[in-house]
Amino acid sequence: xxxxxxxxxxxxxxxxxxxxxxxxxxxxxxxxxxxxxxxxxxxxxxxxxxxxxxxxxxxxxxxxxxxxxxxxxxxxxxxxxxxxxxxxxxxxxxxxxxxxxxxxxxxxxxxxxxxxxxxxxxxxxxxxxxxxxxxxxxxxxxxxxxxxxxxxxxxxxxxxxxxxxxxxxxxxxxxxxxxxxxxxxxxxxxxxxxxxxxxxxxxxxxxxxxxxxxxxxxxxxxxxxxxxxxxxxxxxxxxxxxxxxxxxxxxxxxxxxxxxxxxxxxxxxxxxxxxxxxxxxxxxxxxxxxxxxxxxxxxxxxxxxxxxxxxxxxxxxxxxxxxxxxxxxxxxxxxxxxxxxxxxxxxxxxxxxxxxxxxxxxxxxxxxxxxxxxxxxxxxxxxxxxxxxxxxxxxxxxxxxxxxxxxxxxxxxxxxxxxxxxxxxxxxxxxxxxxxxxxxxxxxxxxxxxxxxxxxxxxxxxxxxxxxxxxxxxxxxxxxxxxxxxxxxxxxxxxxxxxxxxxxxxxxxxxxxxxxxxx
Amino acid sequence: xxxxxxxxxxxxxxxxxxxxxxxxxxxxxxxxxxxxxxxxxxxxxxxxxxxxxxxxxxxxxxxxxxxxxxxxxxxxxxxxxxxxxxxxxxxxxxxxxxxxxxxxxxxxxxxxxxxxxxxxxxxxxxxxxxxxxxxxxxxxxxxxxxxxxxxxxxxxxxxxxxxxxxxx
Numbered sequence: 001x002x003x004x005x006x007x008x009x010x011x012x013x014x015x016x017x018x019x020x021x022x023x024x025x026x027x028x029x030x031x032x033x034x035x036x037x038x039x040x041x042x043x044x045x046x047x048x049x050x051x052x053x054x055x056x057x058x059x060x061x062x063x064x065x066x067x068x069x070x071x072x073x074x075x076x077x078x079x080x081x082x083x084x085x086x087x088x089x090x091x092x093x094x095x096x097x098x099x100x101x102x103x104x105x106x107x108x109x110x111x112x113x114x115x116x117x118x119x120x121x122x123x124x125x126x127x128x129x130x131x132x133x134x135x136x137x138x139x140x141x142x143x144x145x146x147x148x149x150x151x152x153x154x155x156x157x158x159x160x161x162x163x164x165x166x167x168x169x170x171x172x173x174x175x176x177x178x179x180x181x182x183x184x185x186x187x188x189x190x191x192x193x194x195x196x197x198x199x200x201x202x203x204x205x206x207x208x209x210x211x212x213x214x215x216x217x218x219x220x221x222x223x224x225x226x227x228x229x230x231x232x233x234x235x236x237x238x239x240x241x242x243x244x245x246x247x248x249x250x251x252x253x254x255x256x257x258x259x260x261x262x263x264x265x266x267x268x269x270x271x272x273x274x275x276x277x278x279x280x281x282x283x284x285x286x287x288x289x290x291x292x293x294x295x296x297x298x299x300x301x302x303x304x305x306x307x308x309x310x311x312x313x314x315x316x317x318x319x320x321x322x323x324x325x326x327x328x329x330x331x332x333x334x335x336x337x338x339x340x341x342x343x344x345x346x347x348x349x350x351x352x353x354x355x356x357x358x359x360x361x362x363x364x365x366x367x368x369x370x371x372x373x374x375x376x377x378x379x380x381x382x383x384x385x386x387x388x389x390x391x392x393x394x395x396x397x398x399x400x401x402x403x404x405x406x407x408x409x410x411x412x413x414x415x416x417x418x419x420x421x422x423x424x425x426x427x428x429x430x431x432x433x434x435x436x437x438x439x440x441x442x443x444x445x446x447x448x449x450x451x452x453x454x455x456x457x458x459x460x461x462x463x464x465x466x467x468x469x470x471x472x473x474x475x476x477x478x479x480x481x482x483x484x485x486x487x488x489x490x491x492x493x494x495x496x497x498x499x500x501x502x503x504x505x506x507x508x509x510x511x512x513x514x515x516x517x518x519x
Numbered sequence: 520x521x522x523x524x525x526x527x528x529x530x531x532x533x534x535x536x537x538x539x540x541x542x543x544x545x546x547x548x549x550x551x552x553x554x555x556x557x558x559x560x561x562x563x564x565x566x567x568x569x570x571x572x573x574x575x576x577x578x579x580x581x582x583x584x585x586x587x588x589x590x591x592x593x594x595x596x597x598x599x600x601x602x603x604x605x606x607x608x609x610x611x612x613x614x615x616x617x618x619x620x621x622x623x624x625x626x627x628x629x630x631x632x633x634x635x636x637x638x639x640x641x642x643x644x645x646x647x648x649x650x651x652x653x654x655x656x657x658x659x660x661x662x663x664x665x666x667x668x669x670x671x672x673x674x675x676x677x678x679x680x681x682x683x684x685x686x687x
Contacts (some may be wrong), residue, residue, distance in 0.1 A: 004659050021670065028677065073663040111681045118674045125667060137667040141674055148678030163682070186632075209628040 010069045013061060013076040013128050016054035016084045017121040020091075023050035024117035031110030040108045044484055047095040047113040054124070055088030066517040072192045073131040075517040082360050082513040083127035083260040090252030090367045091120040093488045097375035098245035100482025105383055107153055115152075116249060119145035123257035130517070132181040132191040135261055136174070139225065142257060143170050146250055150242040156387050162241025169224070169234045177221025183214030184269070193268040194518055201272045212277065215269050219281055222265075225258035226315045229288040236296075239308030240392075244378035247304070251311045251374065252367040259318055259363065263356070267325065267516060275328040282323035283445055290316030294452045297459050304377050304392035306459055307370065310418060313456055314366055320442070320449050321362065321433045324355035327440035351439035357507065357514040358433035365429035365499065369417035372492030376411045379485045382477060397463055399472030404479055408467045410493040417496045419460035420453050425499035432507070523567060530563040547598045551589045558582040569648040 011018075023046055034040065058081045066077035095116060102108040122141030129135045147170060151163025185191050187210040188199035203211050224231040239247045270278040293313030300306035327348070377392060380400075385391035401408035417426030430453065437446045499506055537560060540553035558581045565574035605611070646652040657665050 002659075004662075006662070070663040071660055073661075111677060115674070115677060115681065118670070118677070121670065122674070131664070134664045134667060137664055137671055141667065141671045144671065144678050145674050148674075148681050151682045154682075183628075207632050210632050213624060213628045 004071055006070070009067075012064075013069055013074060013080070014125070015057045015061075016088065017124045019050055019054045019057065020117040020121040020124070023047065024114040024121070027110040027114040027117070031114075034110075040110070041099075043108065043110050043113045044095050044099045047117060048092045050117060051088045051092035051095065051120070054120075055085050055092070058082070058084035058088060058124075062513060066515055068130075068194060068517065069128075072194050073134050074125075074128045075130045075194075076128065077515055077517040078513040079264075079356075079360070079516045080128040080260065082510075083256055083363070084124040086256045086360075086363050086367050087120050087123040087127070087253045089364070090249055090256070090371055091116060093368075093371040093375065093492060094245045094249040094252070096484040096488035096491075097248060097371070097378050098243075099484030100480070101243065101245050101378045101485075103482070104480070105153065112149070112152060115145045115149050116246075119149070119249065120253055123253045126257045127260040129261065130193045130264060132185065132193075132265075135265070136178055136181065139177070139258075139261070140174060142254060143174065143225075146246065146254060149246040149249075150238060152246065153243050158241040158386065159243075160241075162238045165234050166238045166242075173221050173224035173231070176217050176224075180214045180217025180219075180221060183210055183217065187211050187214065193265065196268055197271055200269070204272055211269075211273070215266075215273070215278075216281070218265060218269070219262075219285075222258055222262040223285060226255055226262065226318070227312050228285045228315050228319060229292040229312065232289070232293070232312050235312055236305050236308045239311065240302070240305050244304065244374050244381065247308075248371040248374035248378075251307070251370045255311070255315065255318075256363045256367065259322070259359065263322060263325065263359065264516060266322070268518070270326055275326055279323055279326040282319055282326065283442065286316050286319035286323050287445060287448060288316075289313070289319055290449055290452045294456045297456065300459065301394050302389070302392045303394060303397065303463060304374075304381075306463075307373055307377070310456065310459070311370065313452065314362075314370075314418075317430065317433055317449060317453070318359055318362055320437050320445060321355045321359040323445070324358075324433075324437045324440045324442055325352055327352070327442065348440065351436055353511075353514050354432065354439060355436035356516070357510045358429070358436045360513055361432050361506070361510050362429040365417065365425040365496075368492045368495045368499070369414045369424075369426055372410065372489060372496065373414040373418065375485055375488040375492065376407065376414065379407065379482070379489075380479070394463065394466050395473055397466045398470035399476075400467040402472055403476070407479075407489065410489045411467060412464045413493050413496050415460040415463050417500070419457040421457065423497065423500045425496050428500055527564065527567055530560045530567070534560040534564065547593045548590070551586060551593060554589070555582050555586050558586070571648050572650050572653050573648075 027043055027046060061076060061081040062078045062085075064076055064078075064081075066075065068074075069076050095113060098112065098116075099108075102112060119142045122138050122143075122145060126135060126138035126142060129138050147163060147167045150166050151159060154160050154163070181191070184196075187203035187207050188196050190196055190199060200211065220231065224234075227235040239250065242250065266278055266282075290313055293309055293311075293316055297306050297309035297313060300309060380396045381391040383391075390396075397411070400411070413424060417424035420426045420430040422428075434446050434449060437449070534557055537553045537557040541550050541557060544550040544553055558577055562574040562577040562582070565571075565577060
C-alpha cells in the first residue's frame with residue numbers, strides 16, 4: 001500500500017474554506033444554547049469576521065506560485081485565490097445586509113449565517129477544484145446550501161415556489177453536468193483535468209463524438225448555474241422569491257464560482273478540439289444572454305426582478321469574455337485598441353490573458369455593485385407588501401433623495417456601475433472585457449454587447465430618475481435604519497467609486513491574478 | 520453469445536421497462552415500486568461491471584432505506600392517483616421534443632463509439648471493486664473529494680432541518 005505524500009502545503013489553499021466551515025460550525029453549535037428571543041447580534045459579526053479572514057488569506061495565497069495540490073485534485077493559483085476573495089467580499093456584504101432584514105422579520109438564526117458560510121466554502125473550493133468529481137461535489141455543496149437558504153422564509157407562496165423550482169431545476173442541471181463528465185471520463189479514462197490533455201488528444205481521433213457531446217452537456221450544466229439564456233428560466237422567480245440577502249449571495253458568489261470552474265474546465269477540455277467549436281458555443285450563449293437579458297429587464301417595474309434579469313445580462317458580458325478565450329485565429333481587426341503588450345508572448349496570447357483578467361475584474365465589479373443594490377432593495381422592502389407583490393415596486397424608490405440622500409446616492413452609484421457608466425467600476429470592467437474581445441477579433445459580438453448595454457442603461461437610470469425626480473408618495477412608511485445595511489452600503493459605494501477611478505493599480509494586480517495553473 | 524452478455528441484456532431491458540413504468544404509472548405507489556425494481560436491475564448491471572460494493576450499496580441504501588422513506592411520504596401525504604394528464608402546451612411539446620432529440624444524439628454517439636481500452640493489470644483485477652480497494656483509495660488519494668462529501672452531507676442535513684422547520 002502506498003500512501004500519498006500530503007504536506008502542509010496541500011492544505012494551505014483550503015484555509016479560506018476551512019475558516020468559513022469552522023465559523024459555520026461555531027454558529028450552529030452556539031445556536032443550541034440560545035432561547036428563541038435571545039440577542040443574536042454576534043452571528044452576523046462572526047460571519048463578517050470569517051469572511052474578512054478568508055479574504056485576507058486569499059490575498060496572501062495570491063502570491064504563491066501556481067501549483068497542483070492534493071495529487072491534482074485541486075490547484076493553487078492566483079486565479080482561484082482571486083475568486084475566493086470575490087466570494088468572501090460577496091459573503092461579507094450579504095451577511096451585513098442580512099442583519100436588518102432578518103431582524104425585521106424576527107428570523108435571525110445561526111443556521112441562516114451558517115448556510116451562507118457553507119455555500120461560500122463550497123464556492124471557494126469549487127474555484128480551486130481541478131478534478132471532475134471534486135467539482136461536482138463542490139457544486140452540490142454550494143447549490144444545496146442555496147436551495148435551503150432560498151426556502152428559509154417560507155411565508156406565502158413565492159418563497160416556496162422559488163425554493164422548489166430552484167431545487168428541481170438545479171438537480172436536473174447537476175445531472176446533465178454529471179452525465180457529460182461521465183462521457184468525458186469514458187473517452188479519456190481520467191477525471192483529473194491536468195491528466196486529461198494527452199488522453200483527450202487520442203480520444204479526439206478515435207471517439208470525437210463522445211468528447212464533443214460530453215463537453216456540450218458539461219457546458220449546459222454550467223450555463224444553468226450562471227443563468228445563461230436559454231437556461232435562465234428559473235432565475236427571475238428564484239431571485240424574486242428568495243430572501244433578498246440570499247439573492248445577493250446568489251447573484252455574486254454562485255455566479256463567480258460557476259464562471260471560475262467553467263473557465264478552468266473548458267481551457268483544458270477545449271485543448272486539441274477544433275477551436276471553432278467552443279468559440280461558437282460560448283459566442284452563441286453570450287449573444288442570446290446579453291440581448292435577451294437586457295430586453296426582458298426593460299419592462300420590469302419590480303426592481304428585484306429587474307435586477308434578476310440584469311444579472312442574466314451581466315452573465316452575457318462575462319460569456320463574451322469567455323468566448324474571447326477561445327479565439328485562435330484573429331480577424332483582420334486584430335489588436336486595434338491596445339497597443340502595448342504587458343508580458344511576453346504573441347499578441348493573441350496577450351489579448352487572451354486580457355480577457356481572463358477582464359472576467360476576474362468584472363466579477364469583482366459586479367459583486368460590489370449587485371450586492372450593494374440588493375442591500376438597498378432589502379432596506380426598502382417591507383414584509384407586509386410581499387404578498388401583494390408591491391414590496392419591490394419602483395414607487396418605493398420615489399423621492400428617496402429627499403428622504404435619505406445618502407441611500408439615494410449609494411443606489412445611484414450602483415445603478416451607474418451596473419449600467420457601465422463612468423466614473424464607476426462597472427464602466428472600467430466592461431471596458432476591459434470589451435477591449436479584449438475586440439483585440440481578439442470578436443468585433444461584431446462586441447458591438448452587440450455595447451448596444452445592449454446601452455439599452456440596459458434605460459432601466460438602470462429609470463431607478464435613478466425615480467429617486468431624484470419623483471415626489472415622495474403619499475403615506476410613505478418611515479424608513480428604518482440598520483447598522484448592517486448601512487455598513488454594506490458604505491463599503492460597496494466606496495469600492496464602486498474607488499475601483500472606478502483607480503483602475504491602474506487594480507489592473508496591475510489583476511494581471512497577476514489572470515494566471516491559471518497549466519496555462 | 521456468452522452468459523454475461525445475455526445477463527446484461529436482461530438487466531438492461533428490465534431497467535428500461537421499470538424506469539418507463541415509474542413515469543407512466545398513475546398511482547404514486549406503483550411508481551415507487553417500479554423505482555425499487557429499477558434500482559435492483561441497475562444493481563445487477565453494477566455487478567456485471569465488477570462493482571460489487573456499489574451494487575450492494577445500491578440495494579441496501581436506495582432499494583432499502585430511501586424507498587421505505589418514499590413510501591412513508593406517499594402514505595403520509597395520502598396522494599391519490601393523478602387525476603388528469605394535462606393538455607399538451609407549446610412548452611410541453613418543445614420539452615418533449617428536446618428530450619427525445621437529446622436521446623437520439625446520445626444514441627447515435629454511443630452507437631458510434633469504438634471500444635474503449637480496458638487497461639487493467641492482473642494485480643488491479645484481483646482487487647478491483649472490493650471494499651478494501653475502495654476504502655484504500657478513498658482515504659489516500661481521493662482524500663479531498665471525500666472530505667468535500669462530508670461537508671456536503673453536513674450541509675444537506677442542516678439545510679433539510681432549516682427547510683422542515685415549521686416557523687422561523
